[in-house]
Amino acid sequence: xxxxxxxxxxxxxxxxxxxxxxxxxxxxxxxxxxxxxxxxxxxxxxxxxxxxxxxxxxxxxxxxxxxxxxxxxxxxxxxxxxxxxxxxxxxxxxxxxxxxxxxxxxxxxxxxxxxxxxxxxxxxxxxxxxxxxxxxxxxxxxxxxxxxxxxxxxxxxxxxxxxxxxxxxxxxxxxxxxxxxxxxxxxxxxxxxxxxxxxxxxxxxxxxxxxxxxxxxxxxxxxxxxxxxxxxxxxxxxxxxxxxxxxxxxxxxxx
Amino acid sequence: xxxxxxxxxxxxxxxxxxxxxxxxxxxxxxxxxxxxxxxxxxxxxxxxxxxxxxxxxxxxxxxxxxxxxxxxxxxxxxxxxxxxxxxxxxxxxxxxxxxxxxxxxxxxxxxxxxxxxxxxxxxxxxxxxxxxxxxxxxxxxxxxxxxxxxxxxxxxxxxxxxxxxxxxxxxxxxxxxxxxxxxxxxxxxxxxxxxxxxxxxxxxxxxxxxxxxxxxxxxxxxxxxxxxxxxxxxxxxxxxxxxxxxxx
Numbered sequence: 001x002x003x004x005x006x007x008x009x010x011x012x013x014x015x016x017x018x019x020x021x022x023x024x025x026x027x028x029x030x031x032x033x034x035x036x037x038x039x040x041x042x043x044x045x046x047x048x049x050x051x052x053x054x055x056x057x058x059x060x061x062x063x064x065x066x067x068x069x070x071x072x073x074x075x076x077x078x079x080x081x082x083x084x085x086x087x088x089x090x091x092x093x094x095x096x097x098x099x100x101x102x103x104x105x106x107x108x109x110x111x112x113x114x115x116x117x118x119x120x121x122x123x124x125x126x127x128x129x130x131x132x133x134x135x136x137x138x139x140x141x142x143x144x145x146x147x148x149x150x151x152x153x154x155x156x157x158x159x160x161x162x163x164x165x166x167x168x169x170x171x172x173x174x175x176x177x178x179x180x181x182x183x184x185x186x187x188x189x190x191x192x193x194x195x196x197x198x199x200x201x202x203x204x205x206x207x208x209x210x211x212x213x214x215x216x217x218x219x220x221x222x223x224x225x226x227x228x229x230x231x232x233x234x235x236x237x238x239x240x241x242x243x244x245x246x247x248x249x250x251x252x253x254x255x
Numbered sequence: 256x257x258x259x260x261x262x263x264x265x266x267x268x269x270x271x272x273x274x275x276x277x278x279x280x281x282x283x284x285x286x287x288x289x290x291x292x293x294x295x296x297x298x299x300x301x302x303x304x305x306x307x308x309x310x311x312x313x314x315x316x317x318x319x320x321x322x323x324x325x326x327x328x329x330x331x332x333x334x335x336x337x338x339x340x341x342x343x344x345x346x347x348x349x350x351x352x353x354x355x356x357x358x359x360x361x362x363x364x365x366x367x368x369x370x371x372x373x374x375x376x377x378x379x380x381x382x383x384x385x386x387x388x389x390x391x392x393x394x395x396x397x398x399x400x401x402x403x404x405x406x407x408x409x410x411x412x413x414x415x416x417x418x419x420x421x422x423x424x425x426x427x428x429x430x431x432x433x434x435x436x437x438x439x440x441x442x443x444x445x446x447x448x449x450x451x452x453x454x455x456x457x458x459x460x461x462x463x464x465x466x467x468x469x470x471x472x473x474x475x476x477x478x479x480x481x482x483x484x485x486x487x488x489x490x491x492x493x494x495x496x497x498x499x500x501x502x503x
């Protein structure tokens with residue numbers, strides 16, 4: 001069994017402690033006024049308040065729900081589209097310029113449409129998450145499929161893999177490592193976009209929480225929410241990273 | 256197991272093939288008998304792989320015809336194992352149609368035992384050496400009802416010692432599970448050690464310029480007189496001498 005290197009734990013912890021110490025020091029010597037940079041203590045108090053009132057938990061659940069739905073829809077439509085485009089040169093030539101056009105549009109540019117089309121509630125945020133993640137996922141999957149070594153398809157032909165079996169037993173497993181990487185990157189985008197998405201058209205969520213804190217000039221509360229967003233984002237990315245440890249995809253990460 | 260198809264497994268008649276303006280093969284005739292090991296050698300770029308692709312049916316000849324009888328399996332120069340499947344799963348690719356899973360399992364175990372890799376059945380290709388991966392490829396093409404093996408420089412990526420071991424391994428496997436084999440190589444030693452018949456192709460547009468039957472029993476050592484004699488004959492046909500490298 002491989003022993004885990006203690007440095008893997010100690011080094012990031014040292015950086016974290018360093019950042020916290022610096023923040024405490026800057027607050028202690030009043031380098032910035034308290035309304036511009038809240039102290040760690042005030043952030044902690046604010047965090048306790050939000051937690052005991054139940055608002056923070058409610059906001060976490062609301063944000064997780066919106067990201068889960070928007071990201072799942074993008075995965076459900078984006079990956080099959082990428083698989084199809086990757087295998088069809090003509091379709092690629094036809095669709096890629098349009099897909100690229102939409103990929104380069106900031107998801108925030110869709111905010112007016114999201115509000116006009118879906119009004120308020122979960123739907124505008126879900127729509128924005130979908131728009132932010134669908135195009136990168138579809139394009140990354142398409143590129144991965146188009147780059148599958150031709151030898152795999154020749155072997156598949158030799159062994160009579162066709163249609164659905166070719167897709168599920170050859171094409172999809174051949175791109176799975178890249179798809180997992182694309183999922184991690186897209187999830188990161190989704191988590192960034194949810195904050196902006198909830199600042200408009202929502203009545204709860206982590207982004208809305210920050211917006212409310214800003215309106216009430218409660219930067220301590222805003223920082224508490226920011227820390228929660230960072231911790232949740234990192235945690236879920238660590239969960240997605242576990243997919244790279246699956247036996248059937250290890251080959252894609254070992255060169 | 257199904258009955259073996261009757262008749263000559265591979266017949267190429269007046270096969271000509273061009274890529275655009277480049278004429279690669281010219282009016283080539285070839286018959287490969289059941290259980291025969293035919294090795295094709297020739298100058299670099301003369302069309303050896305093209306001939307193999309035509310025999311496998313991956314490409315159609317510009318003119319002429321190819322008759323194939325039986326199931327064809329190919330071992331490629333590049334690594335053709337699926338990296339997302341274990342050794343056992345790769346070997347059982349050709350056995351998917353088998354309903355009797357116990358029989359399938361038995362067949363895979365037998366093949367693993369043939370290539371001496373029982374302990375690696377659950378390993379993935381990236382966890383194996385180049386020689387081990389080639390042994391798995393051999394087991395995969397030998398699985399089930401395959402009749403004809405097409406081999407496109409299968410050992411060329413291996414080091415010299417591994418290549419020597421793989422030749423011995425292939426001879427041993429074919430003894431246990433006879434197949435009709437067309438083997439393309441640029442290695443004259445390999446040709447002389449493996450072949451029942453060596454076909455020497457001319458420069459492009461290629462045609463068969465020499466056929467050489469090697470009747471010596473297997474396994475053949477590199478210093479066996481029939482092997483040395485065959486190597487000299489092939490070298491002569493290619494315009495080389497024994498002082499030149501064994502690879503053309």
